[in-house]
Amino acid sequence: MYDDVALRIATWNVNSLRVRLPQLGEWLAASQPDIVALQETKSPDADFPAAALQTLGYHAAFSGQKTYNGVAVLARQPLAAEIVDIPGFTDPQRRVLATTLPLASGAALRVIDLYVPNGQAVGSEKYAYKLEWLAALRRWLQQESAQHQNLVVLGDFNIAPEDRDVHDPKAWEGNVHVSPAERAALAALVEDGFVDVFRQFEQPERSFSWWDYRAAGFRRNHGLRIDLILASRTLAARCTACVIDREPRTAERPSDHTPVIATFDI
DNA sequence: ATGGCGTACACCGTACGA
Numbered sequence: 001m002y003d004d005v006a007l008r009i010a011t012w013n014v015n016s017l018r019v020r021l022p023q024l025g026e027w028l029a030a031s032q033p034d035i036v037a038l039q040e041t042k043s044p045d046a047d048f049p050a051a052a053l054q055t056l057g058y059h060a061a062f063s064g065q066k067t068y069n070g071v072a073v074l075a076r077q078p079l080a081a082e083i084v085d086i087p088g089f090t091d092p093q094r095r096v097l098a099t100t101l102p103l104a105s106g107a108a109l110r111v112i113d114l115y116v117p118n119g120q121a122v123g124s125e126k127y128a129y130k131l132e133w134l135a136a137l138r139r140w141l142q143q144e145s146a147q148h149q150n151l152v153v154l155g156d157f158n159i160a161p162e163d164r165d166v167h168d169p170k171a172w173e174g175n176v177h178v179s180p181a182e183r184a185a186l187a188a189l190v191e192d193g194f195v196d197v198f199r200q201f202e203q204p205e206r207s208f209s210w211w212d213y214r215a216a217g218f219r220r221n222h223g224l225r226i227d228l229i230l231a232s233r234t235l236a237a238r239c240t241a242c243v244i245d246r247e248p249r250t251a252e253r254p255s256d257h258t259p260v261i262a263t264f265d266i
Numbered sequence: 267a268t269g270g271c272g273t274a275c276a277c278c279g280t281a282c283g284a
Contacts, residue, residue: 214270
């Protein structure tokens with residue numbers, strides 16, 4: 001007989017790790033998450049601030065590039081970037097990182113950090129790339145699901161799942177991030193057994209994870225919920241909470257995204 | 267009202283984000 005251990009897993013699009021490192025440090029110290037998936041690090045691997053994070057008590061696995069994209073996973077124990085490309089989907093853009101971490105029970109936790117393409121505008125080349133990327137992601141995650149019971153897929157999905165995840169659904173209708181094809185791609189993951197754990201719990205109305213820098217988006221709560229934590233059914237059944245932490249968005253020079261944290265008794 | 271702001275790289279503007 002052993003006590004269940006509360007494991008806290010977070011995702012945060014930091015919009016430049018170099019710029020946000022002080023804020024990340026403060027947030028890690030205050031929040032003490034066990035595992036953190038970062039997106040838009042915009043940091044080549046050679047420049048990754050591994051030493052600074054280690055002084056904060058976190059090991060890191062990372063896959064970055066200059067200027068754009070870049071993902072990283074932080075954990076209390078050493079970890080490795082096991083997969084950094086969707087298998088069979090050639091892409092120079094660093095948007096994916098899969099790693100495996102041990103759980104207190106002795107079981108393994110598979111963590112997949114995603115920075116889903118933005119898509120720019122419906123009908124654009126970048127939109128087509130986003131849909132192709134999402135189709136390849138689905139095929140890969142079906143394989144991952146077959147191999148891992150405890151699987152969490154989290155990150156910046158650049159898709160608001162439902163109208164209640166959008167500050168003004170009428171204004172956004174048909175737009176990138178809410179288009180039917182994007183939502184269908186996300187719904188397909190749910191059909192395959194992933195659970196958006198945020199919606200397992202009662203949440204405040206108008207809960208968002210991203211707000212436009214322009215036009216006082218945050219002050220007016222003009223946002224989208226696009227940063228998601230999807231869990232395999234086995235893991236979702238162990239989820240006891242999922243919250244959006246708006247506090248970092250109130251800082252000077254904030255990221256336009258704010259962290260989302262899920263707690264698992266596992 | 268398709269702007270608004272922020273980051274990066276490079277150059278004093280452009281690409282991109284969401």
